[in-house]
Amino acid sequence: MSSSPSHPHRIAVAGASGRMGHILIESIGQADDCRLAGALDLPGSPALDADAAGFLGRESGVLVTDNLRQGLQNAEFLIDFTRPEGTLAHLAMCRELGVKLVVGTTGFSEAQKAEFAEAAKDIAIVMAPNMSVGVNVTFKLLEMAAKALATGYDIEVIEAHHRHKVDAPSGTALKMGEVLAEALGRDLKACAVFDRHGITGERDPSSIGFTAIRGGDIVGDHTVLFAGTGERIEITHKSSSRAGYAQGSLRAVRFLATQSKGLFDMFDVLNLR
Numbered sequence: 001m002s003s004s005p006s007h008p009h010r011i012a013v014a015g016a017s018g019r020m021g022h023i024l025i026e027s028i029g030q031a032d033d034c035r036l037a038g039a040l041d042l043p044g045s046p047a048l049d050a051d052a053a054g055f056l057g058r059e060s061g062v063l064v065t066d067n068l069r070q071g072l073q074n075a076e077f078l079i080d081f082t083r084p085e086g087t088l089a090h091l092a093m094c095r096e097l098g099v100k101l102v103v104g105t106t107g108f109s110e111a112q113k114a115e116f117a118e119a120a121k122d123i124a125i126v127m128a129p130n131m132s133v134g135v136n137v138t139f140k141l142l143e144m145a146a147k148a149l150a151t152g153y154d155i156e157v158i159e160a161h162h163r164h165k166v167d168a169p170s171g172t173a174l175k176m177g178e179v180l181a182e183a184l185g186r187d188l189k190a191c192a193v194f195d196r197h198g199i200t201g202e203r204d205p206s207s208i209g210f211t212a213i214r215g216g217d218i219v220g221d222h223t224v225l226f227a228g229t230g231e232r233i234e235i236t237h238k239s240s241s242r243a244g245y246a247q248g249s250l251r252a253v254r255f256l257a258t259q260s261k262g263l264f265d266m267f268d269v270l271n272l273r
């Protein structure tokens with residue numbers, strides 16, 4: 001169904017008291033075509049039973065719950081930025097209830113990722129390690145740069161995030177690695193180097209290295225370095241606010257409103273494929 005201010009997209013948010021949960025609830029409240037329809041958090045969360053928009057000093061009429069079925073009963077969409085085990089529990093309930101899903105959570109294993117492809121036989125899902133327009137355009141720039149710099153340039157992916165981030169390298173850095181490896185005809189699993197210490201030996205020219213920095217309140221910086229002889233090229237994206245991730249998530253909701261099932265990413269949403 002197409003939305004309008006009188007028939008807005010009804011969206012539940014998982015991880016309602018998290019960093020992304022808060023900016024999502026704020027952004028939904030500001031969007032004419034969206035309405036908060038549910039808010040989920042973990043058992044024991046201090047946010048339970050409180051109004052989901054209470055942290056903004058206003059009322060949404062939606063109480064935070066740890067009961068998935070109850071939290072999703074009025075929702076057409078769930079936006080999930082939590083942890084892999086939480087997202088998979090939400091996925092199962094969304095599949096049962098026919099709720100469409102936007103997944104921003106990172107840190108999934110390959111086996112866990114396969115569960116989304118299976119569920120997408122029944123429901124529509126957008127899953128992406130980075131919802132911002134800028135990062136997704138950066139992926140395209142990387143593809144072009146990697147093809148043009150295929151020989152003679154060593155490739156390193158460097159990312160920096162806040163001290164609370166639990167997974168490394170970031171989902172975005174890993175996706176950058178996949179984009180680079182595919183453009184170069186390499187297998188990322190075989191060429192990725194995540195750790196260097198001690199006597200490492202000289203650099204394998206076919207490797208793609210990853211460095212993860214954690215500190216303070218850095219929202220999310222990603223640089224891909226192409227280091228040649230006598231020159232270096234750096235392609236960098238920096239997020240200075242989480243608002244871009246939230247706006248991208250709402251674009252994903254609007255895209256999902258036009259789909260009945262299938263697994264999509266932000267290239268589909270942004271028409272970048």
Ligand SMILES: NC(=O)C1=CN([C@@H]2O[C@H](COP(=O)(O)OP(=O)(O)OC[C@H]3O[C@@H](n4cnc5c(N)ncnc54)[C@H](OP(=O)(O)O)[C@@H]3O)[C@@H](O)[C@H]2O)C=CC1
Pocket residue numbers: 014015016017018019020021041042044045081082083085086087103104105106107128129130131132171245
């Ligand atoms: N795709 C993208 O564009 C982006 C992705 N992310 C990813 O989103 C995820 C969340 O990031 P962020 O908001 O910073 O994290 P936070 O830790 O701030 O928030 C996570 C939220 O999820 C809840 N939660 C934790 N574990 C579970 C679980 N097992 N089941 C259900 N809920 C759970 C937390 O509850 P409690 O507080 O009670 O523990 C909290 O409300 C990360 O994987 C991050 O990498 C982040 C930004 C952008």
Ligand SMILES: O=C(O)C1=N[C@H](C(=O)O)C[C@H](O)C1
Pocket residue numbers: 106129130161165169170171172173219220221
């Ligand atoms: O945890 C974060 O904060 C972020 N996580 C995502 C990732 O792992 O790539 C996206 C963004 O970098 C912020």
